Amino acid sequence: METETAETETASGGRPLTGRRVAIYILAFFGVVIGVNGVMMKLAVDTLPGTVVDSAYRASLAYNKEIAAAHEQVSRGWQVAAHVERVAERDGGHKASVRIEARDATDKPVSGLVVTARLARPTDRRDDRTLEIAERGIGIYRGEAEDVAAGQWDLVIEAARGGDRVYLSKNRVVLP
Structure with a gap:
């Protein structure tokens, strides 16, 4: 009889390891793994910014036009300077103020442009x-954006004249 009791007890003096306990451990293990995977998938889908380009084929077709426009922009010899500043507001928020100054190859101010600007997050559209953006002086353009957080941004400036884009610039800025 002593040998029967020794077989049902474990070496540590605890309960015996049965098929039922092994099944519970395996189910618990896979339940935790599946639960964690489900949570991670939900978080990944909720934070997914989406596609950058709807059609890569159409974007590749426009590439040669972009190269030609860049060559035309360089041949104009314009000098465009931009200054971005993050300003605190009374309600605790922050806005960004942008000042853009455009000069031609002879250092004369470039006036009459339709300028658009965008602060783009590099990680999330x-x-x-x-x-x-509005022209506030001859060749000086100013604008503001609300609710701008600190961090890295891409300042994208586009200028058009007569419906045609004549200038495009994208620069990384860090706002404190």
Whole structure:
């Protein structure tokens, strides 16, 4: 009889390891793995910013036009300087103020442009901010965007004249 009791007890003096306990351990293990995977998938889908380009084929067709436009832009010899500043507001938020100055190859101010600017987050398009840009002086354009957080942004400036884009610039800025 002593040998029967010794067989049902474990070496540590605890309960015996049965098929039922092994099944519970395996189910618990896979339940935790599946649960963690489900949570991670939900978080990944919720934070997915989406596609950058709807059609890669169409974007590749426009590439040669972009190269030609860049060559035309360089041949104009324009000098465009931009200054971005993050300003605290009374309500605790922050806005970004942008000042753009455009000069031609002879260092004369370039006036009469339709300028658009955008502060784009490098990591998430959902945080992009469009600025209302207006000419405030000869060759000087200013605009502001609301609710701009600190961090890295891409300042994208486009200028058009007569419906044709004549200038495009994308620069990384860090706002404190």
